[in-house]
Amino acid sequence: MLTTTKERICNILNKLIPLFLAFLVGAIFALIIGFNPFDVYARIIKGGFFSTNNLMMTLGFACPIIMTGIATAFSFKAGVWNIGIEGQLYIGAYAAALVGGGYYGISSLGLPSYIHIPLAILTGALFAALYALIPALLKALLNVNVVVSTMMLNYIATGLTNFMCKAIHQGDQSYDSTYAVMDTAILPKLDSRFRVTYAIFIAIAIVVVITFILKRTKFGYEVNAIGRQLEFAEATGMRVKKKIIILFLVSGVIAGIAGATEVLGVNKNFTPGMSGDPGLGWEGYFVAVLANNNPIAVFIIAIIFGGFRYGSISAQSQIGMPLDLLNIIKATMILFYAIRYFKPESRIFNIFGTKKTAAALSDSKEEAEQNV
Amino acid sequence: MFDFIENLLYYTVKLSTPLLFCTIGGVFVQRAGTMNFALEAAINTSCFFSVLFTVITGNTFWGIVGAFLSCIIINAIFGTFVVRFKANAVLIGLAINMLMTAVPPYLLQAFFDSRGLLMATDFIDVNKAINIPFLDKIPILGPMLNNQTPLTYLVYLVIIILTIVYYKTKFGVYVQVTGENQQSAEAVGINTDKIKWIALMISACCCALSGLNLTFEQTGSYSLNMSAARGLICLAAINCGSRRPVKSCLYALIFGFVRALQLMLSSFVSPNITLILEIIPYLTIIIVFIITETSVARKTTMRFFREE
Incomplete structure (x- = not known):
């Protein structure tokens, strides 16, 4: 006790x-x-959380972070330092933007929105998962350092989408972006005034599913075991390589969904800098680390981070605080x-139990008082 | 065509310099058993503070001091957390990278009104090329090695010195032993923490020089994230070179060559195609990884194929 x-x-x-x-x-x-920190913090917290409107905006910012956070946490749980979420998100977002924007004859199909939206999101998820397969195979087959390979693949993903966007799919627009997402592919917002879209339900579903997988299934148990000690897991007969590949694929799917919903619901087109600064993938990394890879904690901290993101924007517009x-x-x-x-x-803590420490404590108290 | 090759080689040597500095310093830290992702941050910091101090004081000397000081501070932070408090090196390295991508734009926006750029070309003379008369007469080597900047010549000296330190001195051997098996090293009385700290400080100085090469000899200004993943590229070079100084430096040269190739090719093609060329250095690293790791994997995990 x-x-x-x-x-x-x-x-x-x-x-x-x-x-x-x-x-x-x-x-x-x-x-x-030359800013008053209390003023700045008060503005950020007030801007992020202190009214229903602000909270709705905060949820909008938090939604992709929840997903990237879960994606990161899921692979961190197995001790795989997959920080390639950012790149996978870009690939997923780009694929979704192409499907949603009606490229390659999709616009002439006349898809109804109940097919078009899932199609766009699933395409994003698929391509992101395929992209995640690269570091997965590198890790599983060749034991390449995951951090370096995923980091490099992040740069490749941003470079590749940047190139594709500007050189191939920009068309005659003066602005660097793909064509705007078609009306049938726009992910509707909960309320047209706020940033939050129906993607928040997808995010919640992902949190629930991942929590279930980690807590209740054999796969989740094995992921935990691999995270604690890879060699032991291997020795007890878990097929670690296969598990690592599955892990990467799941992370990729979630990252792809995060990118796709962001494009379809919020941005309405793909721009090379869509992920912001730091990227949504990195926000997910922060959240996963702080949440200690616990999905529920990821959900809560991601909302707090979304609030910070929105609050700091309002702080910037009010007093010019750099983001x-x-x-x-x-x-x-x-x-x-x-x-x-x-x-x-x-x-x-051992000291607390003995009388000696009580004396020591009172000594230090006296000292503190003297110092004051 | 001949011109093209000559230029390519010249730029290979020129663009490899920051990579070589960073690699040779990083080898020590890596070999001492600490995964140092903060290399990236150290280069970025060195670039930023060298320009910042130069602009503030109007004197390049203080820029150099700033570069060294800031790099030492960055590596000291890394050391405090990783060596002293035994925190996860990957976590700390990435966090420091994040921190140092956020601090420069923050200060720039607050004091210079431009979030991404700080010019110091008024104070810094970028043309530091040294012309060595007799070198011109040698056919290919001449144009390749002549008219380089002082730090480019210095880096090869540094590589030689540090390689000797690595293989021939007590300290170098201690570094290797520490990385090989820390418990054993401690058991025979080596102060591993001290070894790691010294390695970190060597790495700090090398990263400072690497940053100085970028700002003082190539651009004369600071632009946002101008280290452009050089720290990670060096890390990849060290990994591929199985943490040996000379081998790692050769890989760094390969990566420098690729960057030079990218630069040379981009002058021939349309602006849109240059965008795709930008991913070449990163792609090369993945490919080099595949090649080097396949041979390692064949030796270790695929051994059963060869036993008969």
């Missing part, structure tokens, strides 16, 4: 301290360029999150 409370306290502290430190660093950066402040805070959060500050077995 005592150990569990200790562990619980440790867990909470280990999660809160990075948050605090990251916002502290963010505050220092805000001060450097990059949020990226600095997020990166520092990851940085500090990687350390375990308190361990259940560490001395601080």
Whole structure:
């Protein structure tokens, strides 16, 4: 009983301290360029969460992040450092934009929207999954370092879609984008005023399905085992290579859906910089790390991050705060999150139990008072 | 055609310089058993702070100081988290990369009103080419090696020195031992943390030089993400070269050659086609990975084919 409370306290502290430190660093950066950090944070939080309208916008921003977060978390769970979600998202978004935009004679088919929308999303998912197959095979067959290969494939994906968009599918438009998505392929919004589309239900479904897979199925159990110790999993007869390929494919499908829904519902066309800064895939990476690869936690943190994203936009429009402040805070959060500050077995907790520490504590209190 | 080859070789040497600096420094860290993804951030930081300090002070000397200081700080952050607190190196490396892609645009937007570009061409003279008279007379090597910048010549000196350090000194051997088996290294009394710190500092200095080569000898300005995945390319080179200095540097030269090829080819084709050429360096890395890892895989996992 005592150990569990200790562990619980440790867990909470280990999660809160990075948050605090990251916002502290963010505050220092805000001060450097002459902003009041409290003002900035208040605006961001107010802009992101403090009214129904803002919350609806926040959900719109959070929706793709939920999916990319789940995609990242799912492969991280197996200890596979798949950070190629960004590239897969681009490929998926591009494929969906082509189908949705009616390229290659799709426009003349006259598809009704209940076929056109799923077709576009599934095409996006398919191409993203195929793209994810490349690092999967490299890892499974040749044991290539996943981080390097997926990172390179991210650059290739952005370069490739950039080229295709500008050189082949731009047509006679003056703006670098594909043709606008046809009316039958537009993913409807919950309310035309807000950013959030029906994709949020897809996102929720993905969270539920992935949670179920991880908690309740044999495959989920094996993923966990592979994540804990690959060699042991291999030795007990789990076919690790096959599992890794499936993992990548599932991540790819989810990333593709994220890109497709973003194009069909929000942007309405593909632009080379559609993913923003940092990309949605990277937001997903942040979220997955902070959520410790737990799908439910991913869902919650992704919504918070969506709120930050929208809140920082309103903070920028109100007081001219550079958006990059949020990226600095997020990166520092990851940085500090990687350390375990308190361990259940560490001395601080042992000290609490003895009289000696009570004395030590009071000493330190006195010191603190003197310092004040 | 002959001109083309000469130019290609010239640009190979020129564009390999930052990669070589980064690779030879990174070899030590990598060999000491730490996956250092922060190489990318270190180059980016060096580029940014060298230009920033030069613009602020109007003096290139402080730019150089800024580059070295910032790189050392970046690697010290990496070291503090990874070596001191034993955090996950991949996580920390990626986080530092993120941090350093966010800090420059943040400061630029706040102080210089342009989010992506900082010009310092008023202070920095990019034309630092050294003309060595007698080199011109040698047919292919002459144009290839002549008229390069000082750091380009320096990098080969650095490679020689660090290779000697790596193979012939106590420190170099300690680095290898630390990477091979940390527990054993500690058991025979090697202070592995100290070894890792020294390796990180060597890497920091090399990355600073790499960034300085980009800003002071090639562009004279800072543009957003100008490191353009060079750190990762170096990491790939180190991986492919199985963490040996000379072999890794050869791979870095290959990647430099590809970049030069991309640059040369893009002057012949239409602007749209140049966009597809941009992915060539990254594609090359994947292909090189496939080639090198296939031979490794054949030796280890596919051994049963050869046992009879």
